[in-house]
Amino acid sequence: MQHPITKNRVPFSVLDLVMVNTDGSPSQSMRNSLDLAQHVENWGYSRYWLAEHHNIKGIASAATSVLIGFIAGGTSKIKVGSGGIMLPNHSPLVVAEQFGTLECLYPGRIELGLGRAPGTDPLTAMALRRGNLEKSEDEFPTNLKELLDYFNPTRPDKKVRANPGEGLDIPVWLLGSSMFSARLAAELGLPFAFASHFAPTYLESAVNAYLENFQPSKYLKRPYVMAAVNIYAADSDKEAKRLFTSVQQMALGMIRRNHTLLQPPVDDMSNLWDSLEEYAVKERLKYSFVGDSCTVKKGLKTFLNRIHVDEIMAVSHIYDHVARLRSFEILASL
Known part of the structure; x- marks a missing residue:
């Protein structure tokens, strides 16, 4: 069956x-x-998520929960959340209290997406986790269940409570770029979001594993998959491809372990990378849809007909703010 883009x-x-x-x-x-959040809210987008990263030049979303409050406070109906909070960097109790506070301020609009990666380099992860680097990711399932329990209604035997947070209905998502979170999300009956915008390798196998092993829960009766993909839309294919060079330069810097501020687009990438680097960048950005409205629509249709995805989360690192707004406006029209 064809999967229409509407x-x-x-x-x-x-x-x-x-x-x-x-x-x-x-x-x-x-x-x-x-x-941007105010515009996409008016254009009918479902949610606006912010991602936790640390010690990366060019990314200003480190204090993710603070920014969620900023975005939610300036909008009125769009859901706002984390894509995600890197749980091993935090105490589950603190996360429950922070998102409980946000939910009290903006009821029915706050979402908590969780990941188990550090969102940074090992040295910074060590600073965030105060030396508990090796065990943190291994303890992710235990910490996740502890966090979920803080949102449950009160019990007489509960000695530590999240206040605010306890008894609040805050949607929790698991994020992943491999098989681990797909299987855990299926086991716990949680919605699943895959980071295919920068880690495309396991998208199909992770989605299939999630769908095949999903267990209905009080959180979710049927499986729900969201895929993050790169979308660069413009009024012409040529202009979209030019805008896309900013994220290509960013990916090239990551491969070279040289994080920089977001660079302006260029007309030609050939002088900036060698053939191996070009291949590596294109593999990393495999799930990118770049072009005018017809080109992007065609690409997304092909993608959705091949992989079961219930929702598309667009990532668009476009240098010029007006061009970025235009890209999301075009996507909203598909």
Whole structure:
């Protein structure tokens, strides 16, 4: 059966890392994020998520829960959440209290997406976790269940409580780029989001494993999959491809372990990478849909006909804010 690209059948959402441009600042990027959130809310997008990263030049979303409050406070109906909070970096109790607070302030609009990666380099992870680096990711399932329990209604035997947080209905998602979180999300009956915008390798196998092993729960009766993909839409294929070079430069910097501010687009990437680097960047950005409305629509249709995805989360690291708004406006029209 064909999978039509319509807002009724395939919801669109946004993942934002609050990228800082070479001629910008963190404060300007945060204001741009709020402006984008206000626009996509009016264009009918389902949710607006922010991602936790640390010690990465060019990414200003480290204090993720603070930014969630900023975005939620400047919008009125779009769901706002984390894509995600890296749970091994935090106490489950603190996360429950933070998101309980957000839910009290913006009831019915807050979502908690959780990951188990550090969102940074090993040295920074050590600083975040105060030396508990090796055990943190192994303890993710235990910490996740502890966190979920803090949101449960009170019990007489409960000695430690999240206040606020206890008894609140805060949707929890598991995020992943491998098989681990897919299987855990299926076991616990949680919605699952895959980071195919930068880690495409296991998308199909992870989605299939999640669907095949899903256990209905009080959180979710049927499996629900969201895939994050790169979308660069413009009024012409040529302009979209040019805008896309900013994220290609970012990916190249990650491969070289040289994180920089978001670079302006260029007309030609051939002088910036060698053939091996070009291959590596294109593999990393495999699930990218770049072009005018017809090209992007065709690409997304092919993607959705091949892989079972209930929702698309768009990632668009576009240098110019007006061009970024236009990209999301075009996507909303598909």
